[in-house]
Amino acid sequence: xxxxxxxxxxxxxxxxxxxxxxxxxxxxxxxxxxxxxxxxxxxxxxxxxxxxxxxxxxxxxxxxxxxxxxxxxxxxxxxxxxxxxxxxxxxxxxxxxxxxxxxxxxxxxxxxxxxxxxxxxxxxxxxxxxxxxxxxxxxxxxxxxxxxxxxxxxxxxxxxxxxxxxxxxxxxxxxxxxxxxxxxxxxxxxxxxxxxxxxxxxxxxxxxxxxxxxxxxxxxxxxxxxxxxxxxxxxxxxxxxxxxxxxxxxxxxxxxxxxxxxxxxxxxxxxxxxxxxxxxxxxxxxxxxxxxxxxxxxxxxxxxxxxxxxxxxxxxxxxxxxxxxxxxxxxxxxxxxxxxxxxxxxxxxxxxxxxxxxxxxxxxxxxxxxxxxxxxxxxxxxxxxxxxxxxxxxxxxxxxxxxxxxxxxxxxxxxxxxxxxxxxxxxxxxxxxxxxxxxxxxxxxxxxxxxxxxxxxxxxxxxxxxxxxxxxxxxxxxxxxxxxxxxxxxxxxxx
Numbered sequence: 001x002x003x004x005x006x007x008x009x010x011x012x013x014x015x016x017x018x019x020x021x022x023x024x025x026x027x028x029x030x031x032x033x034x035x036x037x038x039x040x041x042x043x044x045x046x047x048x049x050x051x052x053x054x055x056x057x058x059x060x061x062x063x064x065x066x067x068x069x070x071x072x073x074x075x076x077x078x079x080x081x082x083x084x085x086x087x088x089x090x091x092x093x094x095x096x097x098x099x100x101x102x103x104x105x106x107x108x109x110x111x112x113x114x115x116x117x118x119x120x121x122x123x124x125x126x127x128x129x130x131x132x133x134x135x136x137x138x139x140x141x142x143x144x145x146x147x148x149x150x151x152x153x154x155x156x157x158x159x160x161x162x163x164x165x166x167x168x169x170x171x172x173x174x175x176x177x178x179x180x181x182x183x184x185x186x187x188x189x190x191x192x193x194x195x196x197x198x199x200x201x202x203x204x205x206x207x208x209x210x211x212x213x214x215x216x217x218x219x220x221x222x223x224x225x226x227x228x229x230x231x232x233x234x235x236x237x238x239x240x241x242x243x244x245x246x247x248x249x250x251x252x253x254x255x256x257x258x259x260x261x262x263x264x265x266x267x268x269x270x271x272x273x274x275x276x277x278x279x280x281x282x283x284x285x286x287x288x289x290x291x292x293x294x295x296x297x298x299x300x301x302x303x304x305x306x307x308x309x310x311x312x313x314x315x316x317x318x319x320x321x322x323x324x325x326x327x328x329x330x331x332x333x334x335x336x337x338x339x340x341x342x343x344x345x346x347x348x349x350x351x352x353x354x355x356x357x358x359x360x361x362x363x364x365x366x367x368x369x370x371x372x373x374x375x376x377x378x379x380x381x382x383x384x385x386x387x388x389x390x391x392x393x394x395x396x397x398x399x400x401x402x403x404x405x406x407x408x409x410x411x412x413x414x415x416x417x418x419x420x421x422x423x424x425x426x427x428x429x430x431x432x433x434x435x436x437x438x439x440x441x442x443x444x445x446x447x448x449x450x451x452x453x454x455x456x457x458x459x460x461x462x463x464x465x466x467x468x469x470x471x472x473x474x475x476x477x478x479x480x481x482x483x484x485x486x487x488x489x490x491x492x493x494x495x
Contacts, residue, residue: 033057042489046176046482054156054174054474056086058149060131060165061158067109067132067200073422076196079131080110083194086172087114090093090178092192100208108204115215116179123491126191126218126451127174127439127484129167129225130198133160154474155462160332161472163465166458166480167222167224172203174484178492187492191218191231195440198225201245201397202439207345216387220412220491221453222484225438228457229430231473234420236413236431236482237455239330242364242401243437244373248381250276253354258348267387268352270342272362276391279360279384280335284318287333293368297324297433310461319448330433333373335362363435374398399439408452410412415490416454423483447471454487456480 038155045203065079066072080097086094092114100108105270111134118124136159144150149158171192193216198201209216226237248256252269259268282288307325328334339359343351357444377392385391420429434455443451458480 022283027365029268032278032317033280033455038494039486040178041484042485046173046485047478048404049173049176050478053169053178053477056172057156057161057169057472057477058158060168061149061160062147064136064147065132065160065196066135067197068135072109075360076132080112080157080196083112083131084114084167086443087112087192087194089174090117090172090175090176090192096210100204102203102207108207109200111196111208112190112192112194113212113458114190115213116187116190119185119187121478123219124189124217125488125491126193126216126221126448127171127307128193128195128221128223128444129171130164130195131168133163134199135166137213137468143469147402147471151474152471153175153374155468155471156474157471159470161470162463163470164198164225164458165474169477170224170456170458170480170484174488177481177485178488182492185224187494189218189438189489190265190488191216198438200228201243202397202443203397205440205443209443209447213446216444218451219443220409221442221448221451222234222487223438223439223455224277224458224480224484225425225435226434226455226457227432227461227463228476228479229432229460230463231460231475232424233427234424234429235457236405236416236420236480237430237434237457238431239433240290240328240402240438240455241333241364241366241435242368242370242372242373242400242418242442243439244362244364244377244401245358245396245398246360246362246374246377247392247394247396248273248276248360249355249357249392249394250385251355251392252387253352256351256354258350259352262352262374266352267389268354269356269389270353271359272385272387272389273342273356274403276381276384276389276432279338279386280380281320285318285321287321287335288334289335289377291376292333293365294333294375295327296364297327301360324430326433329435332335332350333363333365333368333376334435363437364401366401366433368401370398386469400442402438402441402445402453402455404453404455408454412454412491418455419487419490420456420479421482422486423479424483435478456483 062073063079065075084095084097095114098111098113102108144157146159149156228235250269250272252267252272337358338361341357417429460473460476
């Protein structure tokens with residue numbers, strides 16, 4: 001690709017991606033916005049666009065596009081159509097809604113693909129986000145309705161406000177700021193991919209990439225779906241854990257039994273499942289499955305007390321696992337029971353359950369092969385199943401880990417550091433790992449092996465993505481929109 005900083009002085013060298021506290025990576029003259037008058041002009045342009053960005057974000061949040069819900073098709077279609085309209089309105093000349101197929105042949109959720117051809121000699125940038133969201137959980141647990149955005153203390157609350165409809169709006173706002181000023185032979189090429197099923201494991205993504213991969217060709221990929229170190233400090237995510245979702249079922253009987261007549265003699269499935277799941281961890285709460293990749297990492301420059309406060313850990317509750325605080329969330333495996341199918345309390349009777357199921361979310365360290373991880377976890381479950389219960393393990397979804405700590409074009413990485421530092425008024429950029437998973441990153445690198453991937457953040461430690469009262473810092477929204485605008489301008493040689 002063309003050097004995006006060919007007209008600049010030597011960039012600040014990018015710090016080690018494993019160093020969460022790099023030195024200030026400001027602009028070329030050491031100031032937050034630099035001597036180039038185009039930079040403050042771009043910032044003001046973004047600031048003028050923020051009211052529209054917020055209004056459009058709120059409209060997207062009102063659409064309950066939960067991709068894991070069986071009856072979500074209409075909402076996902078509405079959400080995809082809205083995103084397509086936003087991209088057309090931003091000036092993207094080619095926009096369409098695509099629907100690929102899952103491995104079983106069923107149709108996947110709608111994705112949006114938009115393209116702007118690159119001028120001669122200019123790089124192409126692929127902008128990724130997703131418009132689907134997680135289920136909201138119990139409605140009564142939310143302070144305000146999950147799909148009705150509400151502002152409190154500088155934060156916008158609602159399901160998808162941050163994960164990842166804010167990512168969609170970061171892309172749209174950057175394009176609104178830049179495309180009207182770019183003639184056909186100016187700027188960079190742009191491809192936008194907004195997926196509609198990321199929160200349910202991207203089941204049709206392989207087919208979409210196989211069918212349309214040639215239309216996604218790009219030199220740089222910006223994935224706006226990660227975290228920031230804090231509201232006041234931006235991050236680039238350089239590693240992601242992989243994901244293995246498993247359904248674990250046990251059976252002990254061919255029909256339920258009276259608990260008084262048979263309790264204490266015949267094992268019930270709920271108890272068997274409880275014992276089985278407990279054996280996934282040792283006494284310190286570390287995952288007990290042998291053979292999984294376990295990485296190391298330097299400890300966080302953040303105290304345990306700060307981490308406990310960020311997570312909302314109750315007083316007296318111990319943290320779990322072994323290794324540094326950073327390693328436990330960035331580079332070591334974990335497992336979480338995210339759902340169970342047992343007799344609901346409202347339907348309870350004095351019976352021994354014949355069967356019970358649970359859903360496991362297993363996070364995998366960078367470098368871990370997903371198929372090998374499934375084999376090891378399944379073998380552990382079979383070896384520890386109590387009472388001779390019949391066990392069934394089924395993969396529901398998966399995503400490969402990503403490790404980009406030393407990958408990518410140095411000039412692009414420096415441009416990203418500069419854009420983030422400038423947008424955050426001189427704050428240093430934290431190059432960090434993430435315990436979460438974004439399956440599309442590894443999949444895109446299969447299609448674009450030479451691309452530089454930048455995983456940027458629209459969240460912060462108080463976002464509560466996937467949880468009750470998810471929220472977006474409006475300050476982070478401005479920073480994300482500004483940083484992406486500055487990055488694209490710099491890659492185009494215009495800042």
